[in-house]
Structure formats: C-alpha cells, structure tokens
Amino acid sequence: MKKNSLKTGPDDLGYYGEGEKAMGGMAVGETLMPALHELNDGFEDAIKDKDFLDEFAYYCKHYIGRPSPLYFAENLTKKLGGAKILFKQEHLNHTGSHKITNSLFQILLAKRMGKSHLICESGAGQHYSATAAVAAKFNMPLVGVMGDIDVARVNQNIIKAKHYGAKLKTVPGTLKEAITDAIKTWTTNPEYAYICGSVVSSSPFPKIVAFAQSIIGREIREQSMSQEGKIPDMICGCVGGGSNFAGAIYEFLDEPSVTKIGVEAHETAALTNGTPGIMQGMKTYMLQTDDGAKSLGGMSLGAGITYFSVGPLHSYLKDQGAVKYSSATDKEMLEAYKIIAQTEGICSALEPMAAAAEIIFRQAKDKPKDYIICLSLCGRGEKDLDTIQEHIGKDFE
C-alpha cells in the first residue's frame, strides 16, 4: 500500500489518523485488553495464511452465495431520468444481508484461534441471525444481545436465530444498549469470542470487520468493469455503525474520482450532528451531552441504523474530506421503499432505504446518463414488513 493511502490505517493501537484528530483506539476495561491483543495477533496471523483465506473464500461462494449480483436497476433509472443506477444486491446473500460475510470471517477466525463459545450484539437482528446461522454450521454455541425495542420490531430474525440454536439476552433499549451489554457479557467471559457486527467498538474490531466486508467493494470493481467497462462514479450506502458502506468503499478509498456518500438515520446522524467523544471502546463522532456523560439520539424506523455513534474509520474519512455523509428521515426512507418495491420488485430492508433516498431525491436526477451510481442494498425487507405495513400499508391498496 502507498504511504499516503487512506487504506494504511489503523496503526498498532487502533488509531485512524494521527495526533489529536486520530479516531478509534482501545477504550475498554483491563479484563478485555489481553483478549483484544490476542484477537489482533490472531487476525494478523490469519490473513497471512493462504489456507485460511481460501477457506473463507470457499464458504463465501458456497455458503453465502457470493459474489452478490451488481444489478442494473433499469426501471428506477428510467423513472429518475438521470444517472445509471446499479444495486449491489447484498440482500441476496444467505440470511439476507451483508452481515453474514463478517460473521463467517470472524467465526472462522475464532475457530482458528481455538475459541469454543461466541457472543454477539445486534440492532436489526440481521447480525444476530447471520451469526447464529454460521455458529450452527460450525457447531459453536452463541449468545446474542439485543435491545427489547428491536426484538419486538424485527421478530423474524429472532425466530430464525432460535431455530439455528442461538440464545438471546434482551436488554432494555436498542443497538446502543446491546453493544454496551455485549461488552459486559464478554468481560464476564473473556475466553469467549466476541463477534462484533460492525466497524465499531475497540480496536481491532473496526479493522477486522472492514477487512471482511471489503469483499463488497472488490466485487463491485470487478462486476462494474466487466458489465459497464468502468468503475462507478458514485457509491452510496447507509451507515449505522457503517460496515456495509465501509465494505463497499474500502476498495476505492484512494480513488477520489469515485464520490462516496454514507447516509445515516436523521435521528442518529452522528457524522452530521455529532462531535468527537469516547464511548463504547472508541473515539469517534457521536451524539452525547456536552459533558460526555450521556449518549443521545432518537429513534429511526431503521433498527440497524439507530445508533448514536459510528465506526471510527468513517469519522476519519469525514475529517479527511474523503467521504461525504448525510442523513435521511423516516418519511424519505418509506418513500424510497415504495419506489423501489414498485419499480424493481424488490422488498428492501428500511436501513438501505436511507441511502436510496439520498440517490432518488438528491443525487441521480441531475446526473448524465453515463454517470454510474452504485447503491448498496444491504438487507432484505421481511424483518420490516410489519413496520412498513403500519406506516404506509394503505399506500399499496
């Protein structure tokens, strides 16, 4: 990698960037520090092992069904009358989202490191059901932690995970509370492997999850080159912690000609409305009280992007001016869902509709026809059908 590459970070201590503006790091209790160093060593060792990477690639293809298609959304493109829109169809992966690639990678890593038990957190339940599936496949017991508000609204993922044999611990709240409790559960069982679902938390998780998900961007390059004869002009994805978007753009970080836009939920737009702080193991932009005592942020219909903070890689990329970040409201997400369902026959999860809203309402229309926008469709909508019915069900009658 080049010296001035945006892909060189983080450093040994988990920092993206240098000096006071560095993001990331390791802000956890002493009990977990040895486990985090062990994980970092295990990861650095594993990615030099060709057999390990071959095994990951094998299951990516045969278990997950990768590569996910890069699909020309012709009807949507015609409807908007501007840029050519491609969907990176991550929702077609086994278990219905991008999450499974990371779960697979980390569970193979845990297995290689001799771990026998797994912990994970989840917001939308996509990471929980994905991790539960892989845990079942490799015969490892899993405890997932979720907020009770999310458990109630994404019930399908809970049922699936139960069928795969995973246990669920419910805490009051949403993804934020689930992450804090998952760290407590891990502190109580530091010999377990914590399968972190996004590019968040203490180092080395942001690095590991970005590594696993970066397959998305490599596929985009290859598919776009072979189908379109060029790479996309713009890549857009939703951001909660930010793993699907990090995965989609990582490949292109050193190519400023590719415009990158990450879209958060309006109610928890840490990169638009937040300030740097240190909570949940990392220094990053977040919504909190001025004195740093309390995390803030409201509720979005997208459970997976209802997160007051964001992965430190994104904070770094924002500060570098390398990536743009915006936000979308519930109303915009629902409207985008309706348009994509009706034009393309795709029932998407609500989270990626934040990114779709950015494309549909703010980006695509004024672009020329040969301008290619790649939208990461990172999850399928079954989990959200009750919510969607409740809010805009009558629009379809």
Next chain:
Amino acid sequence: MSERLKKIFESSNPKTKLVSYFVGCYPDYKTCLELIKEAIDNGVSIIECGYPTSEASAEGPVIKKAHDKVLENGDTIKDIIKLVSEIRNYNNDVGIVMMGYIANLYKYPITKFVSDINKAGADACLVVDAPHELKEENILREELNKTGLSLIKLVAPTTDDNRLQDIVKLSSGFLYQVNVSGVTGVKSANQTDVESFVKRIQNLTKIPICSGFGIKSPEDAIKIAKTGCQGVIVGSAFVKYIQDNLTDKDLPLNLGKYIKSFTKELN
C-alpha cells in the same frame, strides 16, 4: 504521586485499609455527602468517588441503577467535584479517588479536569476504560504526575505477567487488583485465586495492592485481607445498602454502622 495516599499506606493503622466506592451525588448531593462523612467517621481509609456515564461498560445492575439515577437527577461531574471539595473540608486525612470512565474526562477536557480535582482536594483518579494503549490515558497520566496526583491502574485475572510489569511501572498510589472477570457486584471473589494473584503482583512490585470486585460481606473482607493485600475495596455492597434503604431517615447513620461491621474486622 499523591503524598496523602503514600501516608495512608505507610501507616500500620488500620492494617488493612477499607476502600469504599460511592456513586457521587447518589441518591442526591446532600445525602451523598452525609453518607460519605459517616463512612469516614467509621474508619474508611479511601473514598472512591464515582462519576456516572450512560454507557459504563463494567458496572453490574446495582451501580448501573445508581449511575442512571444521578444522570436522571441532572447532577454532573462538576457537582461531584464540588462534593469532593466538601469531603476534603470535612476531613484532611482520607484518601479521595475520582473513579469513572474516559467519556466525561475527554469532554471536560483532561487538563482542566486534573486541575479542578486537584483544587478540590482529590488525590488520584481511576479510569476504568483507559488502558495505557489509549492516547487520553497518556495525557491524563502526564497531567496527574505534573500535579502530584496519582493514576490508579487496574490489573485483572486476565492480565499476564508481561502486561502486569508494564502496568506496575505506570502505577502510583496503589494498584487496583480486580479479583474476578466480570462486572461489578455479580461474581464472588475466591480467596485462593486472590491469594495467588496477590503473590504474582508482589513478585514484581512493592506498590500497595487493593483488592476489589466480589467482596460482599465483612466475612469476605476478612478472607481477602488475609491474602496479603494492603486494602480491600467494597463498592456494590455499600451502594446496594443505600439502594435498599432509601426511605430510611437514618440512612447515613445506619450505613455508618454497616461500614463499621467491615472496618472493625480489618484493624
């Protein structure tokens, strides 16, 4: 390095120091001050004054509930520092350690925090989620050193000897030995495990060791005191006592009696 903490551990009376954790401003500012005064009058050598954060990652249900209450009341770290200055006015010998998470200190910011707690009369600071790998820990340690205060470091059962050596070098005042892997107030400490851990630390350093987590009764405290550590730390048990007796008009007095049941066994 805090002179006051040094003096506390040089003294042979009491033989084993009782370090007690309070959530600052819990259940409210005034009551908390009365509770801590009683604790001092009943033989506590060092007060750990906790400041709350909503995403505290090492607290069990008892202390979390107290944190949430303080946040709900709207009391801030500044109120807690004011409380510390009142404690210092009341007693000049007791050790006072500010204890909490890096979230609040980063925003304070750190340099001003150290200057303010120094003015208030605190002796040290302990930050649960600030290992020496964290840049902000380095800044905090340097500021505390410059000011003549101590940074209390934690060591856990998972800390191996190499890491222990690194941490010991950075510690001052005393070393906080975490007895069990877990959150506060849940698991119980095992005397044999604590004893071998204390020995492991003493092979490397002469710094005083205070042993905490899983000490729930005077009987537990006696057992842990026998392991060779210089102090025992009780947190959740006292916070739970307060939590369970919030309607007691004589809560400070009765907490004092409860604390006495620990300290009288440690002399």
